[in-house]
């Protein structure tokens with residue numbers, strides 16, 4: 464479930480607002496989008512892979528919201544890590560990465576829990 468919009472990283476492009484299939488975000492004039500309808504999140508990771516600023520964090524837990532700490536996620540290298548893993552972003556080849564999504568999510572959970 465979507466858990467974080469980093470205020471310091473967001474460049475206010477509103478791509479996440481546009482790509483979210485369930486309209487979770489609301490645009491904010493002159494600011495980062497807000498998570499307005501978190502319970503509508505389908506944990507599809509679409510916003511995270513589109514975000515050009517690595518400003519979003521979608522937790523693998525789909526059934527309930529979990530507490531996250533932005534500094535810790537940065538320390539763990541998790542902000543933007545899925546986008547990188549699937550080969551999206553400058554200098555990467557989209558679709559080239561062979562990611563086992565299940566393994567990736569288990570590793571994401573393991574990092575946060577330990």
Ligand code: SF4
Nearest residue numbers: 473474476477479514
């Ligand atoms: S896609 Fe990323 S940078 Fe763009 S508005 Fe959303 S959070 Fe901000």
Ligand code: SF4
Nearest residue numbers: 483504505507508510
């Ligand atoms: S993970 Fe999917 S459903 Fe959830 S906020 Fe991001 S784009 Fe929307």
